[in-house]
Amino acid sequence: MTERAMSTVPPARPPVFQPGCALCSQDGGTVVWRNERLRVIRADEPGFPAFYRVVWNSHLPELSDLSTFERLHCLEVVTTVERTLRQQLQPTKINLAALGNMVPHLHWHVIARFDWDSHFPAPIWAAAQRERALEQEEAVRARLPEIEAVLRIQLPLA
Amino acid sequence: MTERAMSTVPPARPPVFQPGCALCSQDGGTVVWRNERLRVIRADEPGFPAFYRVVWNSHLPELSDLSTFERLHCLEVVTTVERTLRQQLQPTKINLAALGNMVPHLHWHVIARFDWDSHFPAPIWAAAQRERALEQEEAVRARLPEIEAVLRIQLPLA
Numbered sequence: 001m002t003e004r005a006m007s008t009v010p011p012a013r014p015p016v017f018q019p020g021c022a023l024c025s026q027d028g029g030t031v032v033w034r035n036e037r038l039r040v041i042r043a044d045e046p047g048f049p050a051f052y053r054v055v056w057n058s059h060l061p062e063l064s065d066l067s068t069f070e071r072l073h074c075l076e077v078v079t080t081v082e083r084t085l086r087q088q089l090q091p092t093k094i095n096l097a098a099l100g101n102m103v104p105h106l107h108w109h110v111i112a113r114f115d116w117d118s119h120f121p122a123p124i125w126a127a128a129q130r131e132r133a134l135e136q137e138e139a140v141r142a143r144l145p146e147i148e149a150v151l152r153i154q155l156p157l158a
Numbered sequence: 159m160t161e162r163a164m165s166t167v168p169p170a171r172p173p174v175f176q177p178g179c180a181l182c183s184q185d186g187g188t189v190v191w192r193n194e195r196l197r198v199i200r201a202d203e204p205g206f207p208a209f210y211r212v213v214w215n216s217h218l219p220e221l222s223d224l225s226t227f228e229r230l231h232c233l234e235v236v237t238t239v240e241r242t243l244r245q246q247l248q249p250t251k252i253n254l255a256a257l258g259n260m261v262p263h264l265h266w267h268v269i270a271r272f273d274w275d276s277h278f279p280a281p282i283w284a285a286a287q288r289e290r291a292l293e294q295e296e297a298v299r300a301r302l303p304e305i306e307a308v309l310r311i312q313l314p315l316a
Binding site: 061062063064071072075078079082083086092093094095096097098099100101102104113120121122123125126127 | 221240241244251252253254255278279281283
């Protein structure tokens, strides 16, 4: 972020934490990048190697609980993760979701989906459609260090 | 939208349509509101009465295919639908998702979830957790005309 851009960004609100919330007490996965408002984590969900989450640091349940600036920032980070996964992996589809029924702490799932994955074209939360393709999963997993290096360059510009 | 605001909005790109795409050939539900870029539809999915979709008019698969202006506009519309559902229905949670594995034409699901609904706290695409609560569903459905009237006032400001 340039000095000029920094000077126009409103200061972050002090984060609010909720006792007992899994995303307040822990990062929720391997942190790829973070700033004072949010973090990008690798989710490590079996079957879906290119699965990242954008987690808002403060305990707020819904997108509309963010200020306009915070919301646009959060969604530009989501878009940057999506764009990088597309450029690096050419997935069949990107899936985005903010559900939070179990953990009502704003987090976005950003998932690269492949026509060979165990659930495609169903959502990952539905029943599996076929066996897992372990070799193809591993080929994606092997690309993650490079992808995350690109993300660490792209995300500060989001 | 004020005259001043209108003058700063870039003109909409001519929409692109894909032969055979269900969201290019049809609205995809009951249209609540539309402008030249997108439409908000009531989805009429059994079990989830307060289920709306924000459908981008042009056939583009991913959020990152939109220009920055288009993306912010799309997500402010999603946020306005979310905010109105929260204010009018006080749901247990809002679920947002852009999946599109079956129909790769950008559309956002905006779903008011209730702790009594057939799937809560699971995603609506997972297995049901209990029987449907038909009376409670009907009570929500009875509120939709008023909610959609509010949306038609709020959405042009998004």
